[in-house]
Every structure is written in C-alpha cells, then in structure tokens.
Amino acid sequence: MVMGISWVVIATVLAAAGGAVGVVALRSDKVGRAALICMALSFGAQLMALGWRGELRGQCPLGDLGEICLFMAWSLTFFYLVTGTTYRVSLLGVFTAPLVFLLQVISLIPGAFEKNVVSAESIDAWREAHTSLSVLSYGALALAAVAGVMFFVLNYQLKARKFGGGLVHGMPSISRLVQAMARIAVVGWLILTAGIIAGLLMPKGDFGIHLMVATITWVLYAVLLGVYFVRGLPGRQLATGLTVLFVLSLVVFAKL
Amino acid sequence: MKLVCLGLNHETAPVEVREKFALLDGALDRETECLVSSEDVLEGVVLSTCNRTEYYAVVNGGSGVAELEDWICERREYRGLREGFFYHYEARDAAEHLCRVASGMNSMVLGETEIFGQVKKAYKRSLEGGATKSVLNKLFQRAFGVGKKVRTHTAIQEGATSVAGAAVELAEKVFGRLQGSSVMVIGAGEMSRKTARALQSRGASSVMVTNRSFDKASDLAEEIGGRAVPFSGWEEELAHLDVVIAATGAPHFVVKPQHVEAVRRKRKFRPLIMVDIAVPRDIDPEVGEIEEVYLYDIDTLQEMADEARKRREEQLRLCEEIIREEIDKASLPAVND
Numbered sequence: 001m002v003m004g005i006s007w008v009v010i011a012t013v014l015a016a017a018g019g020a021v022g023v024v025a026l027r028s029d030k031v032g033r034a035a036l037i038c039m040a041l042s043f044g045a046q047l048m049a050l051g052w053r054g055e056l057r058g059q060c061p062l063g064d065l066g067e068i069c070l071f072m073a074w075s076l077t078f079f080y081l082v083t084g085t086t087y088r089v090s091l092l093g094v095f096t097a098p099l100v101f102l103l104q105v106i107s108l109i110p111g112a113f114e115k116n117v118v119s120a121e122s123i124d125a126w127r128e129a130h131t132s133l134s135v136l137s138y139g140a141l142a143l144a145a146v147a148g149v150m151f152f153v154l155n156y157q158l159k160a161r162k163f164g165g166g167l168v169h170g171m172p173s174i175s176r177l178v179q180a181m182a183r184i185a186v187v188g189w190l191i192l193t194a195g196i197i198a199g200l201l202m203p204k205g206d207f208g209i210h211l212m213v214a215t216i217t218w219v220l221y222a223v224l225l226g227v228y229f230v231r232g233l234p235g236r237q238l239a240t241g242l243t244v245l246f247v248l249s250l251v252v253f254a255k256l
Numbered sequence: 257m258k259l260v261c262l263g264l265n266h267e268t269a270p271v272e273v274r275e276k277f278a279l280l281d282g283a284l285d286r287e288t289e290c291l292v293s294s295e296d297v298l299e300g301v302v303l304s305t306c307n308r309t310e311y312y313a314v315v316n317g318g319s320g321v322a323e324l325e326d327w328i329c330e331r332r333e334y335r336g337l338r339e340g341f342f343y344h345y346e347a348r349d350a351a352e353h354l355c356r357v358a359s360g361m362n363s364m365v366l367g368e369t370e371i372f373g374q375v376k377k378a379y380k381r382s383l384e385g386g387a388t389k390s391v392l393n394k395l396f397q398r399a400f401g402v403g404k405k406v407r408t409h410t411a412i413q414e415g416a417t418s419v420a421g422a423a424v425e426l427a428e429k430v431f432g433r434l435q436g437s438s439v440m441v442i443g444a445g446e447m448s449r450k451t452a453r454a455l456q457s458r459g460a461s462s463v464m465v466t467n468r469s470f471d472k473a474s475d476l477a478e479e480i481g482g483r484a485v486p487f488s489g490w491e492e493e494l495a496h497l498d499v500v501i502a503a504t505g506a507p508h509f510v511v512k513p514q515h516v517e518a519v520r521r522k523r524k525f526r527p528l529i530m531v532d533i534a535v536p537r538d539i540d541p542e543v544g545e546i547e548e549v550y551l552y553d554i555d556t557l558q559e560m561a562d563e564a565r566k567r568r569e570e571q572l573r574l575c576e577e578i579i580r581e582e583i584d585k586a587s588l589p590a591v592n593d
Contacts, residue, residue, distance in 0.1 A: 158429060159544070161556050163563075173432035174527050174550075232524025234547035 004052035005113070007045050008070060012104040014042035015073070019097030039077055039097060046074040046104075058119035060128045062135060066112035071132075073103040075139020083143070083184060095146045126201040133195030134214055138250075140188030141221070145246035147181045148239035155236055178235040182228055185242055189221045210253070217249045257298065258317060259391060259590040261350035262324050262342060263310030266364050269341040276334050279304040284378070285385055290331070292387045296323070299392045303357075303378040305371065307364050312354065314391045314590055321346070348583060351395055351591045355579045358403035360412065366568045367412040372403050391590045402582045409578060410571045415564025419447070420454035422560040423531045423552070427455065427499050430529045430550050435459035438497045441482075442490060442511070443504035444472040447533045451501045452480050460499065466490040467504070495519040500530045502538035509540040516546050523548075533557065 018038030025035060049070055053061035061067040080096045106112060154171045157163065172180070196218055199211040224241040227233055233241075264277060279287055284302055291300040291313060299314040311324060321344040329338065345353045353362070358375045360367045379396040382388045388396070407413055416422040424434070431437055439460045441448040444467040452463050463482035467473035470486055477484040485493055494500070494515060504510055511530065530551045532539040537553055544551030583591065 154429075158426075158550050161552070163560060171429075173428065174430045176432050178527075232521070232526070234525040235527065236547050237525075 004049065004056075005108075007049035007052060008066075008104060008108055011042045011045035011049060011073070012101060012108060014038050014045060015077075015097050015101040015104060018042060019094060019101060022094035022097060025094075035094065035097065036081075039080060039100075042100065043074070043077045043081060046070065046077060050074060053113070053117075056117045056119065058121075059123050060132045062131045063117070064112065064114045066107040066109075066114075068135065069103040069107040069112065071135045072138060072142070073100045073107070075136045076100050076103070076142050077139075078136075079140045079143045079184065079187070083180070095150055096143065099142065099146060124202065126198050126203075129198035130195050130202060130211075133191055133198060137188045137190075137192035137195055138246075140184055140191060141242070141246050141249075144181050144185035144188060145243045147177055147184060148243040151177045151181065151235055151239040152243075155239075174235060178238065181235075181238055181242055182225070185221065185225060189218070189225060192218050192221070213249070213252055217245070220245055257391070257590050258315050258320070259312075259347050259350050259395070260315055260321050260324060261310060261312050261345045261353055262321050262328070263303075263308055264341050264343070265308035265310075265362070268343055273334075273336070273341055274307070274309070276332050277304075277309040277328070278306070279309065285381060287331070288382050288385055288387045294327070299389045300387050301379055301382040301392055301396065303375060305374050308357075308362075310357070312350065312392060312395075314389075348591050351399070351583055351588060352579055354395065354399045355402040355406075355583070356575075358399045359406040359575060359579070360403075361406070361572060361575055365417055366565060367407075367414075367417075367571075369407070369413060372400075372407075375403075376400065391588070394586075394588050395591065398582065398586045398588060402579055405582065406575045406578050410574045412568055412571045412575055415560075415567055417561050417564050417568065418450075418454075419533060419554065419557045419561055420450040422557040422564075423451050423501065423533075424454045424458050425560070426531070426550070426552055426557075427529050428458065430527050431498060433459060434499075436461050437499060438462040438464070439499040439501065440464045440466065440485070440490065440493055440497050441476070442466050442500065442502040442538065443534065444469070444476040445503055445505075448501060448503040449476055449480065451503070451531065451533065452476075452482070455499060455501075456480065464490075464493055464497075466493075468506075491515050491518070495522040497528065498526075500528065500539075501533065502530070503533045504538050505534070506538060507536055509538060511539040511543060513540060513542045513546065516543055516549060520546070520548075531557070 015038070018035045021038055022035035050061055053067050053070070057063055062071055076096060077100055150171065151174070154174060154177065158174065192214065196211070196214055199214065224238070224245065228238050264274060266274070279302065284304060288300055288302045291297055291302065291311065296316045297313050298316065301312040303310045303312070311328065313324060315324070325338070325342055356362045358372055360369060360371050363371050379388070383393070416425045427434055434455060437460050439452060439455050439462065441452045441463065444465060448465070456463060463480055464485045465473045465477040465482050466485040466487050468487050470484060473484040500511065502511060516528070525548050527548050527550065530539055530543060530549060532551065532553045535554060539551060541551070543549055
C-alpha cells in the first residue's frame with residue numbers, strides 16, 4: 001500500500017512541478033520544455049499507480065473515488081502528451097497541470113482509495129470497456145474544456161487589448177485554439193461513443209443511470225459539435241459550450 | 257598601425273548631407289580601391305546604407321581621422337559645414353562601434369536586422385577587392401559573431417516597432433501563420449500600402465484593394481500584386497476575408513456593424529481581424545463588439561510599437577555587456593594590443 005500510494009504522491013508532485021515550471025516559463029516570455037517533461041514523468045508515475053490498483057482489483061481500477069480521479073488525471077495527461085506537439089501545448093500544460101494536480105490530490109484524501117480491496121473473481125469485458133472508455137473520453141473532453149478556458153483568457157486579452165505579460169506571447173493563436181477545442185472534443189466524443197456502445201452490450205439489467213447520463217452527455221456533445229461543423233459557431237460560444245458541458249456532466253456524475 | 261572608423265549617420269547628419277556621402281554599389285568598389293591605394297592606408301572597408309556611410313581603415317601610425325575626413329570630403333567635393341556631422345572612433349572604440357552597427361543597436365529602427373546583411377556585403381566586397389588583410393578580416397569576423405550573439409541572447413529584435421508591424425503581430429496572434437490568408441485594404445494611401453506589404457511579407461496571399469477612386473485602388477493593387485475591387489462591392493468580399501485594413505480619408509465610419517452582421521453566417525463565424533489606421537476612424541467601434549471580430553485602431557498599434565521600442569531600449573545595456581565581453585575575449589590586432 002505504502003509503495004503503491006507513493007506513486008500517486010510522486011505523480012502529484014510532478015504535476016505541481018509541471019504547472020509551476022510552466023508559469024515561470026510564461027513569465028519569462030518563453031514556453032519551455034520543462035513543463036512537458038514534468039508531465040511526461042507524472043504520466044509514468046500515474047501508470048505505476050494505476051498498475052498497483054489494477055493488480056489489487058484484478059480488473060480496471062475504477063472502483064472508488066481515488067481510482068476514478070487517478071484514471072481521469074492519467075487520461076488528461078495522456079491527451080495532453082498526445083496533442084502536445086501539434087498544438088504547442090507545453091503552454092496547455094500550464095492550464096492542464098493544475099487540473100491533474102487537483103484530481104490527484106483528491107485521490108490522496110484518506111479514504112479515497114479503498115484499503116481492503118477484494119480481487120474480482122470474474123470480469124465482464126463489456127463493463128470493463130464501458131467504464132474505462134468512458135473515463136478516457138472524459139480526459140479528452142476535459143482537455144477540450146481546458147483549451148476552452150485558454151481561449152477565454154486569450155480572447156479577453158485580445159479584445160481588451162491587454163498585451164502585456166507572457167501569457168499572450170506564449171499562447172497559441174485564436175484559430176489554433178478553436179481548432180484544438182473542436183478536434184480534441186471530437187476525439188473525446190468518438191471514445192465516448194465506443195464507451196456507450198460497450199455499455200449497451202453489457203448483460204441486461206446492468207443498464208443503469210450512469211449509462212443514461214453518459215448517453216445524454218453524448219447527445220449534447222453531438223449537437224454542439226454538429227452545430228459547430230455544419231453551421232459554424234463563434235469561438236467563444238464553442239468554448240462556453242465545451243466548458244459548461246464538461247462541468248455539468250462532471251457534477252452530475254459526481255452526484256450519482 | 258592604427259584602426260580607425262570615420263562616418264556619419266542619421267543621428268549626426270541631416271539627409272541633405274548624408275546623401276552627398278552616400279555611395280551606390282558601383283561606386284563603393286572604386287571608393288575602397290582609392291582608399292587603400294593611399295600610402296598610409298593599409299586596409300579598408302566602406303559601408304554605405306541609406307542611413308550611414310562609414311569608413312573602417314587600418315592606417316599607419318602617423319595618419320589619423322583628420323586626414324581621412326579631409327580625403328573623404330575632397331572626394332565628395334563637400335565644402336559645407338562639417339562640425340558635428342562626422343564621428344570617429346579609434347582602436348577598441350572602433351571595434352565596439354562596428355559590433356553595435358552589425359547588431360542593429362545603431363540603426364534608426366533599433367534592432368533591425370537588415371544592417372547585418374549590409375555590413376556583411378560591404379566586407380565581402382572589400383575582401384574580394386583585396387582591400388582587407390589580417391586586422392579587418394579578424395575584426396569583421398568577430399563583429400559578425402557578436403552580432404549573431406546579441407540577437408540570439410537578447411530581445412533586441414523582438415516585437416514590432418512600426419504600426420504596420422504591430423498589425424501583422426496581432427493578425428498572427430489571431431490566425432497563427434498568415435499563409436493563405438485574405439486581406440482587404442480599404443483606402444489606397446501610404447499606410448495601406450505599408451500594412452498590406454507587411455502582411456504579404458508574412459504570407460498573406462490574396463490582397464484586395466478598394467478605394468472611392470477606382471484608379472487609385474488599381475494603382476496600389478498593381479504595385480502590390482493584388483486585385484482592385486470597386487468601392488461599391490467591398491461589402492460582398494467581406495465574407496471571404498481574414499484581415500481588413502481601413503485607412504481612408506472619410507470623415508465618417510465606412511465599416512459598420514451591419515456590414516459584418518450580414519456575412520457572419522456565410523463566414524461560419526470565423527475570426528476576422530480589423531485594423532483601423534485612419535483618423536478619423538473608418539470602422540465603427542461597435543464592430544469590435546461582434547464576438548469573432550478583433551478590432552484595433554491606430555492608438556493601439558502605436559502603443560504596441562512604442563512598447564516594443566521601449567523593450568528593445570531596455571536590452572541595450574545587456575547588448576553592450578556582450579560586446580565588451582566578446583572584444584575582451586578576442587585577440588584583435590590594432591584593437592587589444
């Protein structure tokens with residue numbers, strides 16, 4: 001347990017370092033690679049921690065609050081690293097790292113990780129696929145929301161003509177951010193689609209409120225993205241939609 | 257043996273004096289040849305740009321800048337006042353001055369990069385003409401190294417210092433790269449030309465020019481390789497544009513919110529940057545309230561340019577330190593001896 005939890009602590013410290021290094025880099029008007037390296041190392045530590053929980057459970061580690069937060073942080077870091085080179089997201093790390101840090105801090109709250117975990121005797125592959133793909137999709141959708149927050153910041157600064165400081169200089173352009181929001185959200189939506197399909201293939205009687213909420217979320221994202229790609233939307237409305245939808249669905253899932 | 261530098265520039269001499277000493281490419285070779293043909297001059301490089309003419313020479317101990325100044329004025333048949341127009345440096349001071357020039361620290365637009373190439377070209381001509389030997393060869397090579405170091409280790413060339421440059425910087429903040437973007441210039445004056453040129457230099461591919469006088473629009477369009485659009489038809493083009501530059505002499509707003517509102521759906525709400533460099537303003541400030549429109553007026557651009565200039569000036573101390581360090585480290589004959 002001590003060895004396992006220490007991976008979570010290491011991942012949390014590295015995420016905090018990633019955020020701090022990113023802010024320092026921004027203040028000096030430079031978007032350095034140090035934040036990216038910290039996040040990559042944090043990702044490694046998250047994998048070790050998830051491996052520890054997975055071994056304990058004998059299935060996908062999504063059985064308690066600690067594991068869900070950790071999986072979510074891992075998913076967020078994964079997409080951050082994957083999209084990094086394309087969208088100059090070492091800066092996105094400045095916005096992502098605090099979220100990853102927060103999720104991991106929650107997982108470290110005493111009691112978040114169940115102590116006496118009973119290893120699963122049998123595994124339903126569709127259920128495993130449904131839960132893991134759903135949480136993975138939320139990582140991508142969270143990153144789209146983070147890009148949305150970045151858009152709000154840059155949009156405000158450009159509209160209000162506040163050009164001082166490293167933030168404007170280190171940010172990707174407005175067009176790039178809009179593109180990033182849409183593309184990452186599409187990836188998240190596609191993974192969510194796969195997660196819902198897996199949910200529908202679960203044994204009868206397992207359809208729960210979770211699946212219903214996930215389906216409603218899927219429909220809302222589909223409408224938002226559909227409107228954006230077909231009719232077009234101002235960047236601010238897309239950012240608002242992605243941020244509100246993500247926060248709303250997170251709140252609903254937390255209440256369930 | 258002594259290293260000397262004698263010259264005049266935009267800070268010391270007015271244009272009517274500078275133009276008398278300016279040398280065209282063809283005349284430069286002859287000037288350098290004449291300079292080193294003198295018994296007392298062992299090596300020489302002549303640099304002539306629109307803002308400066310400078311002579312770098314290695315002379316025999318007895319000769320000095322006074323003789324060189326007389327020689328230059330005689331060649332240019334200049335009999336007017338000289339007081340304060342010429343500056344001169346010797347030995348280490350001359351070396352440091354050359355480094356400042358190559359680094360753009362001595363330019364009219366602080367930190368500009370063109371001068372580096374001009375100094376290189378001047379040196380190359382002298383080298384090929386056999387006018388340089390060990391002293392100037394080592395000095396110029398060192399100056400080029402220093403110039404590169406100053407530019408990479410300081411922020412001397414960062415930020416746009418002109419209104420046109422600031423407009424480009426903002427457009428890049430909205431669109432990233434400007435490759436393939438469409439620009440419309442409303443008004444066919446000098447500022448329109450400069451800004452359109454600046455955007456073209458960063459990749460803007462399609463430039464349209466519109467003006468109340470279609471002839472003027474055609475002239476400017478031809479000059480910059482764009483397309484003239486009748487003034488009555490500019491609103492229809494708005495649907496396909498990324499950047500609008502307005503610089504007319506109209507006493508009222510030319511671009512109004514309803515113009516943009518009419519094409520928003522057609523544009524699929526893509527970002528649109530509007531730069532209003534006219535006084536009185538051409539674009540109604542309410543246009544800037546539209547979500548995807550980023551509107552900037554001349555004051556904003558001027559402020560950006562001023563701030564960039566200030567930031568560059570703050571880098572001067574750091575640049576001077578680099579130059580001192582690099583000259584200290586170098587073993588330059590007639591400089592560190």
